[in-house]
Amino acid sequence: MRYHSVMSATDPITGKTAAATGGLRGFFRKLGARIGGGFLGDLLGRQIDAALLEELESRLLTADVGVAATQALLGDLHQQVARKELKDEAALLQALRVRMLALLKGSARPLVLDPTRHPNVVLVVGVNGSGKTTTIGKLARRYVREGRKVMLVAGDTFRAAAVEQLQAWADRNDVPCVAQSTGADPAAVVFDGLAAAQARRMDVLLADTAGRLHVQAHLMEELKKIKRVLGKADPSAPHEVLLVLDGSQGQNALAQARTFHAALGVTGIVLTKLDGSAKGGILFALAQELALPVRFIGLGEAVDDLAPFDAEAFVEGLLGLGGTTP
Numbered sequence: 438m439r440y441h442s443v444m445s446a447t448d449p450i451t452g453k454t455a456a457a458t459g460g461l462r463g464f465f466r467k468l469g470a471r472i473g474g475g476f477l478g479d480l481l482g483r484q485i486d487a488a489l490l491e492e493l494e495s496r497l498l499t500a501d502v503g504v505a506a507t508q509a510l511l512g513d514l515h516q517q518v519a520r521k522e523l524k525d526e527a528a529l530l531q532a533l534r535v536r537m538l539a540l541l542k543g544s545a546r547p548l549v550l551d552p553t554r555h556p557n558v559v560l561v562v563g564v565n566g567s568g569k570t571t572t573i574g575k576l577a578r579r580y581v582r583e584g585r586k587v588m589l590v591a592g593d594t595f596r597a598a599a600v601e602q603l604q605a606w607a608d609r610n611d612v613p614c615v616a617q618s619t620g621a622d623p624a625a626v627v628f629d630g631l632a633a634a635q636a637r638r639m640d641v642l643l644a645d646t647a648g649r650l651h652v653q654a655h656l657m658e659e660l661k662k663i664k665r666v667l668g669k670a671d672p673s674a675p676h677e678v679l680l681v682l683d684g685s686q687g688q689n690a691l692a693q694a695r696t697f698h699a700a701l702g703v704t705g706i707v708l709t710k711l712d713g714s715a716k717g718g719i720l721f722a723l724a725q726e727l728a729l730p731v732r733f734i735g736l737g738e739a740v741d742d743l744a745p746f747d748a749e750a751f752v753e754g755l756l757g758l759g760g761t762t763p
């Protein structure tokens with residue numbers, strides 16, 4: 438089996454690997470640049486006045502930043518512009534940078550595992566096809582590389598071939614996977630997985646679940662049951678309810694986040710598929726409305742295409758600041 442290197446993430450603009458473009462910082466910068474090109478583009482170089490702010494506002498909205506976050510970013514800039522305090526483009530960019538970083542500050546919080554827990558339980562949830570199982574494969578890779586003992590549990594007993602898909606990721610990472618056949622009670626499977634992980638003193642248990650629409654109430658109830666049952670085997674579990682969102686879905690991802698959070702108490706987010714999309718504006722909307730940590734960003738389909746969110750590089754790229762990587 439051949440693996441992509443840790444720098445295999447593909448640059449969204451040049452199509453080159455991240456290694457060739459200055460690493461993951463470069464990736465986030467370019468990602469920002471691509472989104473920024475969409476809403477800043479020709480605005481720069483124009484006179485800074487109320488009309489320019491209006492235009493900026495509508496472009497932020499188009500870039501999925503959302504009404505509340507757009508307001509938070511631009512709010513007092515209107516007064517500053519009226520008072521002619523933002524004299525030039527550099528001053529405007531600096532003002533935006535400060536506000537964007539302040540908004541995203543809470544988002545760039547890593548997932549920290551407690552080494553005394555055996556295991557740390559990560560319950561992975563999200564709508565169909567958002568990238569849950571792939572993200573589990575990538576996380577397993579990451580934790581194995583850190584020297585941790587990782588186990589997977591196949592809580593998706595609904596979709597045909599879901600168990601095989603997870604098993605394939607387990608084999609690729611050489612970690613154990615607890616599974617039953619399709620149709621089994623997912624709460625029972627996950628409970629067994631936790632018992633096995635406790636017995637074998639695993640560091641991390643990554644629990645896959647079946648995709649479901651956030652509007653399917655009975656399926657959301659099923660997730661609540663899985664969460665409750667985990668708590669019976671370990672009152673502190675799950676230690677992370679990780680919501681996987683397809684970053685290319687824009688405002689729809691925000692609606693999903695709202696409902697999953699209300700039902701389950703989401704503790705972290707993975708935003709996938711930002712490699713093929715200019716829709717990263719949703720990061721601001723998520724930060725503004727839910728203030729949940731964005732643990733990782735999915736940068737592609739390969740096992741190493743997962744990276745902690747680098748808010749600074751992202752904002753610099755977005756605003757065309759801080760120099761560009763070749």
Ligand SMILES: Nc1nc2c(ncn2[C@@H]2O[C@H](COP(=O)(O)OP(=O)(O)OP(=O)(O)O)[C@@H](O)[C@H]2O)c(=O)[nH]1
Nearest residue numbers: 565566567568569570571648709710735736737738
């Ligand atoms: N480009 C890109 N594709 C991704 C990323 N993450 C996942 N995918 C792809 O998205 C598709 C769905 O991924 P899965 O991991 O099966 O999604 P899931 O949420 O487990 O899907 P269900 O189990 O059906 O709910 C696959 O083709 C993945 O390769 C990413 O970060 N970037």
Ligand SMILES: [Mg+2]
Nearest residue numbers: 569570593599
């Ligand atoms: Mg899946």
